[in-house]
Amino acid sequence: MVIKQQRNGVESAHIRMMDMQRDLPAVADLIENCFALRNDVDGQTFLKQMRQAARDMGFMRWVLGGQDIGVTRAPGFVWHENGQVLGNISLIPFSCQNRRIYLIANVAVDPKHRRRGIGRALTIHAMSYLRKRGIDTIWLQVKAENQGAIDLYHSLGFSQHSCRIAWRMEPGQKEIPITEQEERFSLRRRKKGDWGLQKRWLDVIYPSSIAWHLKVTFTDFAPSVIWDASRWFEAMKLKHWAVIEGGKPVGFLTRQSTKTYADNLWLAVDPQADAASVVQFMLKGLCGRFSKLRPLEVNYPCECIEAAFRSAGFSMYRSLIWMKLSFPRL
Numbered sequence: 001m002v003i004k005q006q007r008n009g010v011e012s013a014h015i016r017m018m019d020m021q022r023d024l025p026a027v028a029d030l031i032e033n034c035f036a037l038r039n040d041v042d043g044q045t046f047l048k049q050m051r052q053a054a055r056d057m058g059f060m061r062w063v064l065g066g067q068d069i070g071v072t073r074a075p076g077f078v079w080h081e082n083g084q085v086l087g088n089i090s091l092i093p094f095s096c097q098n099r100r101i102y103l104i105a106n107v108a109v110d111p112k113h114r115r116r117g118i119g120r121a122l123t124i125h126a127m128s129y130l131r132k133r134g135i136d137t138i139w140l141q142v143k144a145e146n147q148g149a150i151d152l153y154h155s156l157g158f159s160q161h162s163c164r165i166a167w168r169m170e171p172g173q174k175e176i177p178i179t180e181q182e183e184r185f186s187l188r189r190r191k192k193g194d195w196g197l198q199k200r201w202l203d204v205i206y207p208s209s210i211a212w213h214l215k216v217t218f219t220d221f222a223p224s225v226i227w228d229a230s231r232w233f234e235a236m237k238l239k240h241w242a243v244i245e246g247g248k249p250v251g252f253l254t255r256q257s258t259k260t261y262a263d264n265l266w267l268a269v270d271p272q273a274d275a276a277s278v279v280q281f282m283l284k285g286l287c288g289r290f291s292k293l294r295p296l297e298v299n300y301p302c303e304c305i306e307a308a309f310r311s312a313g314f315s316m317y318r319s320l321i322w323m324k325l326s327f328p329r330l
Contacts, residue, residue, distance in 0.1 A: 015125050018076045018088070026085040027078065027106075034108040045260070075102075077125055079109070079118050086110045089122040091130065096137075096212040102130055103213065104140040107149075119149075123156060127325070136327045139213075144302070144319040158323040162210060163302035167314040168262060169287055170295050176284045176313055185281045190240035190252060192223045198240075198252040201268035205301065210322060214299065216256055216266060243282045251278040253286060255296075262295035276305040283312035 018027065079087030090106040104126060109118045130138060142149045144163060154160075190198065202218055211218065217234065219225065225235040237258075243251035250273040256264040267282075269275045287296055298309070302319060309316075 014079050014081045014086075015077050015122060016080055018078045018090075023078050023085055023088075027088045027108075030085060030088055030108050030110060031106055034111065076106070077122055077129075079122060081113075084110075086113045087118040087122050089119075089126050091126055094212050097208065099137065100135060101137040101139060101212070102135055104138060107140075120152060120156070123152070127156065131327055138325045140323050141320045142323060144321050150321060150323075153323050156325070158325045161322045161324045163319065163321050164210070165300055165302050165306075165319045166317040167298040167300060167309045168295055168317040169297075169312075169314045171293055173287065173313045175289070176311070178281065178284060182277065182281045182284075184245055185250075185278070185285075186244045187282065187285050188242055188244060190242045194240075194242055194249055194252065195222055197249055197270075198242075198254075198268045201252065201270060202266065204271055205267060205269070206299070215258070215260075216264065218266075221254060221266075241282065241286060243278050245273070245278075251282055253282045255286075257294075262297035265296055265298045267298060267300065276308040279305055280308035280312050283309070283314065287312065287314075 018024075075093065076088065076090040078085045078089075087109045088106055089104060092103040092105055094101050094103060104123065107119055107123065109122075127138065138158075139161075140153060140158065142153065150160075198221065199218065202221075206214060206218070220231055220234045221238060221240065225231045228235075237256055239255045241253045242249045243253070250270045252268040254266040254268075256266065258264060265283075265287075267279060269278050283298075296314075297317065298314065300309070306316075
């Protein structure tokens with residue numbers, strides 16, 4: 001697909017749909033160069049998978065004597081100029097409340113060719129492509145410190161929805177002593193009857209408007225899932241604890257084992273409680289125990305109890321602003 005009209009003074013004839021076999025290796029190099037992923041374990045795994053996918057597709061085409069093996073065009077576009085891929089934008093489909101939505105991701109432009117309007121042209125083209133296919137909601141994430149990109153997306157009609165921080169604890173963190181003030185709390189394993197409270201409080205910290213993108217299914221936290229054969233394997237990756245004050249739960253922590261760089265922690269806190277004290281206590285009380293071999297990561301709203309995370313031995317890994325664009329329904 002090639003667009004031959006001018007947009008913002010940039011010749012959009014350079015835009016075409018990405019061909020997975022032909023473009024994936026170059027796109028992987030571009031993303032690695034633009035997003036400083038050399039020391040990012042998950043990022044390097046993602047790039048390795050991209051390059052392997054291109055090799056596998058090329059091998060199958062060779063086996064079939066050059067025949068087309070099916071759909072090789074991915075939902076996304078590249079800026080191709082003088083035999084080089086200079087820009088990329090990916091479109092990732094999700095389902096939210098039985099509606100099809102898309103996430104714009106991997107918007108990357110070769111550093112030597114920035115300030116030419118390539119990123120803007122790719123974004124406009126992607127928006128037009130999705131709009132013509134009846135998609136009425138587009139999301140994207142941008143680093144909080146990338147003000148230039150934030151301004152660009154604002155100018156294209158995106159509005160800021162929320163901000164989330166990924167907090168990380170590296171392996172080997174020593175247990176941090178509980179303070180005298182924190183002795184009013186205690187920890188125990190979550191009980192079956194706690195699930196209703198945990199679910200309500202999870203919905204506050206991880207609302208449905210963003211939960212579609214999280215690498216977890218919160219219904220797997222329900223005690224009944226343990227007896228559901230179809231979800232049993234996912235439920236076995238989860239361990240749950242409760243924080244007790246005055247004989248009642250005031251918070252919950254769930255550890256999710258993963259195959260990525262860090263295991264995930266999911267927090268749920270009573271909205272009426274002192275959230276900073278509850279979170280600090282449960283992180284200090286638990287993380288020193290099970291962070292000896294695996295890093296731990298927590299997704300939490302920005303500008304919320306940041307001191308509690310730092311006091312518990314966590315450091316800020318990434319701060320992302322979620323932006324959203326909604327079209328009138330056709």
